[in-house]
Each structure stands twice: as structure tokens, then as C-alpha cells.
Amino acid sequence: IITHGMPYPRNVETALAVQAAITERGAVPATTAVLDGKMRVGLSDDEIDALGQAGDTAVKVSRRDLAFTIAHGTVGGTTVAATMMLAAMAGVRVFATGGIGGVHRGASTTFDVSADLQELARTEVVVVCAGPKSILDLGLTLEYLETHGVPVIGFGTEMVPAFYSRESDFHADYRINDAAGVAAVMAVRRDLGVGGGMLVTNPIPVEYGMERSVIDAAINTAVAEASAQNIIGKGTSPFLLGRIVELTGGTSLDANIQLVLNNARVAADIAMADSKGRVNPSSSGG
DSSP: OTTTTSOTTHHHHHHHHHHHHHHHTTOOOOOEEEETTEEEESOOHHHHHHHHHHGGGSEEEOGGGHHHHHHTTOOEEEOHHHHHHHHHHHTOOEEEOSOBOOBBTTHHHHOOBOHHHHHHHHSOOEEEESSBOTTBOHHHHHHHHHHTTOOEEEETOSBOOBTTBSOOSOBOSEEEOSHHHHHHHHHHHHHHTOOSOEEEEOOOOGGGOOOHHHHHHHHHHHHHHHHHTTOOGGGHHHHHHHHHHHHTTTHHHHHHHHHHHHHHHHHHHHHHHHHHHHHSGGGGTO
């Protein structure tokens, strides 16, 4: 979000607002990055500002890039996959983002599938998001998660939200209405030794949700432009998201900021509920 998801200074303002929202719920925020070749879980305000100013000059760090970024002493913004890795190393069980990566449209020929999905299958961290990024093939993304045993939870909803829109055409695997319910499932999964993560999909607040017809038109235009310009790989998502902001006159950026804040609040509540469950294990039924 800070380096490749939003322009400066909105990215920094959003990151600081997210940290404040988490603190207000009683949890401890820990923004991740690679700075000067060191993995960081928890950044100062000045470090967040410097990261935000670096923008897309920073390396976009996923699992495959982490060792190289560290070895070369460079600066990197972490994807969902790399953030899950750092979180797990630091003992952090829950994190919030805007949306996850997934199976891109046209993946049957490009094989463009985000490493975020495989990380969800292997790393025991709960990811709270507003659904897979809207630029993706939502149906195929959910099929991939099902194949790899990743439960998709609708937080207070039966349907998987479509990032900018509150609903899609796809059902979540399970509906859970509160943070305590998510924490209870986390506890049982630990007891069973299931491994892997969970995806908690949290709809954008009603007042900020966008009409599907409007956002779909912008996405289709952006995807066509990316194809015409032969934009592939790690540059695809930043290009598409930036172009969608332009095509919607900035409305999608405002929506993105609000859904991230909303996800941060839910993630903080889940982390607090999970922490209380670990203090009193009997509450999870174990």
C-alpha cells in the first residue's frame, strides 16, 4: 500500500491513520518493510514517510525477492506474501491489507498467479482484506484458494466482497459475524495443527462502496490498456490500480483508503480476541 498502492502523501497519511485506528482498538500496529537490507516489523512515523516518498522506486518484495533485497541492502515494500512471512517470523498472527493478489484475468494464457495465494496456503497468519483486488479473476482466485485448503470467511456477509464493491457473485466458505468467532476458529486450527492461513473478507463500508458497473468499466479499460502496452509481471497491479484511480476521477482511491481503515479495525479486533483466547485457552473450547 505504502510503496506501490497509493501516491504520496496519501499513502503515508493512510498508513499513519491505519496505525492510529489499530491503537484505538487496543492492539499494537506493526507496519512491515525492508529498510537498508533489514526486515522490519514495526516502523516509526519518519520511516513510514521515507518509505512513502520512495514509492515505486522501492523494490516490490514478495517471497522470491526477500533474500535478494536483504543481500543488496535495498529498500522494499512488502506484498501480502512477504508481509505474511515477516509477520509469522515475528509471532504476529493477524494483519490487514486492502486486497490480496490472486489469479489475473487471462491467466489461462499468461499463468499470472500471485504468490500471495501460495503464501496463504503455507503460512499461519490471518489476512483481513476487502476481497481479492478487483482487477483479478475473482472466481479463479477462489478456486485456487479452495484447492489449497485456505478458508475464505465473509465477515458479516454471505458473499465475498469485490474490493471496491460490497458484493460479488461468489459466496464465502463461511460467514462469521464477529472477531471472537474468527479467533475461536484460529484457536481450533492451531490445536489441530492444520497450518496455513485464513482469509477474512470484510466489505467496504456502505457509504464508500462503488457501483459495480462503474468500477467494472474502469477495470476493463485499464486491463485492455495494460495488454496493449504489454505490461506484465510485478508491474501489472500498480499500473492497473493507478489507471483505475485516473479513470474514476480519484473516487477509487478514496474508496481504497476507507476500506483499508475498515480492515485495520477488524484485524485489530480479531487480534485482541485471539490474544484474550490465548490468555484463557479454555474459552476456545480446548
